[in-house]
Structure formats: C-alpha cells, structure tokens
Amino acid sequence: MNRNAPFRVVCLAGPSDSGKTTLVEELVSRLSEHGRVATVKSIHHDIEIDTPGTDTHRHRTAGADTVVGITPELTFDISTHGKRDPPDRPDGTALLESEDPEIRALGSTLTRLERQGYAFVVVEGFSAAPLPTVLVGDREPAAVGGDVIGRGEDDVDALVAAIRGLEPLVDRD
Template structure:
C-alpha cells in the first residue's frame, strides 16, 4: 500500500467485533470532529450484501436492467453504485483511492480490521469477545468500558471528547511526522 495514500489525509480505523458499538461511537464522534472544522471522509466495511438504492426508483430500475455502474446526481449530492459480481472484495486502499482526498482532513474507517493500517480497537467487556490488539500491531490504542492490561494508550469508550482529542492528535502527528502504516 502506498504510504502517501494513508497520510494525505491521515487514515484511522475503528476495529471491533460486531455488536461492540463502532457505528454508535462514530455517530457521536463525527459531530465533535466536525465542530473542530475537520472535513471527514468515512469508509464503512460491510460483511453483508447491501443496497443504497431504493427499489422502484429510476436509478434502481436502470441498475437492475443491466447498468454495471449507476451514477445518481443532484444539486445536493451524488452517489456511484458499482456492481462487482464475481470479483474479490475491494481493498481499503482501493476504497480510499475512490475518495476525493483533496477535500478531506481525515479519513475514518469502520471495519477492515484484517487490513494493516492505524486503528483504535473498541472493546466492550459484555460482548465476551477477545481483544484484537495482541494479534494486530497496527492497533494504536484501545477504547474500552473496562481497564485493560495493555501498554497501548487506553481510552474510555464512553468519553467521546477524549476519543476526539486522541483522533485529532493522531491526525496532527501523522501530518507532521509522516507516519506510515
């Protein structure tokens, strides 16, 4: 992976087992980062088949009729839907490359936990799931609802302001030092 791809702007992931609260945390974190004036790009991995198009709408009908790429545009937003049957799952690098990085200050990633790039592990004791960081040296911190025996920086999973501070420090340090995954 190109280190520049992960530095300009910096890329930081949130990794955890399903049910830990990644999306919930990110929906609380994003407004705090935006209040700081940051322009955030977001990439979310899904293990499930998904559809962002609405059945019955023209774009859905055209895509289902055979369009392998369907771009829908309005004065407020645009979306590109690309069919990828029979293809391997897209890599994080490929997805980052699809973003207009020149308009972003930071890219946050939910999921892609098996790829090597800087990540914060989320851990909730009630899930009973094991920690990821002992087997993933690209995890740079752990946000948990309990104290853990780890040398990594620990964040309180419920202290969104402290997590926002950590994320912003990571962004600034990455830009200043050229950290690579």
C-alpha cells in the same frame, strides 16, 4: 477543498455491539473541525441500497458500472464493484496490491476518497487492513492488521490528536 492537506485514514475494529459506530460519530464530529471527513463501513452481508424499479436501479441493472444519484439534499453513487469483485487499480497504495479482495475493495475506495480531497477517512470494520487502528471492545491487537494507535475507551481528544498526527496514507506532493 485543500488538495494539499494530508490524507489520514484510521480503522476502528471490534466485535459487533462494542460501540464502534458511536465512536465513529464522535470522531467524525471532532475531525470535521479540521478538514473534510468521509467514512467507510464494512458490511458483511448483501443489502439492497437501490430500490428495485427506481431509475437508478434500472441504470445499474442495465449495466452501468457506477450510477450517481443527485437529490435536493444528497448525492450518492452506487458502483458494481464490491468486496467480491473490486476494481483493478495498479497505481494505488499497497492495499490495492493485496491478495484479499475485501482489502483491495477498501484500497480502491480510499484512492477515490483521496482524489476527492478528503483529509480524514474513518473506516469501521476491515480489521485485517494494514491501517492505523483503534481497538473497540475486547478486540486484541493480534486480531488486527494495522498498528494500534488507541482504544475505544480512550479520551476522544487523545484519539483525535493521534489521528491528526498519523503519517499521511498518500503523499500528495
């Protein structure tokens, strides 16, 4: 893990079924050639990702703030703080100081990913976030919170170069 690598974050914003997830797949594949990549997906409805009755579900419902599951192939964590109740982290980026709980939840997640040494994070959704943004579909620049750095129909090589050239979200010096 290269903790000195810049931490770059890009947001993909567009309407449903506009091709965001397909573009995320392409960008992750290409960016992973240059460093560790994480993704964050905004989900607008509650889903149960931890099957009731499993041990991890029992741990969470017993009151654990975070449950980590380690399988032979995957490690996952489930935290009780989502968009409605993001954790307080006063020592982070401006995202954590936002009045919008969804943006604070994203900021908390990005802080955690930065601490874990990721070089890139591709965020799908969270269009109001003040992050560099690739517009996908017919989304207009005025509908997003960040500076537009490209469009979904742009050449993937150009988008990768634009993402790699972003100012780091967090200065690791």
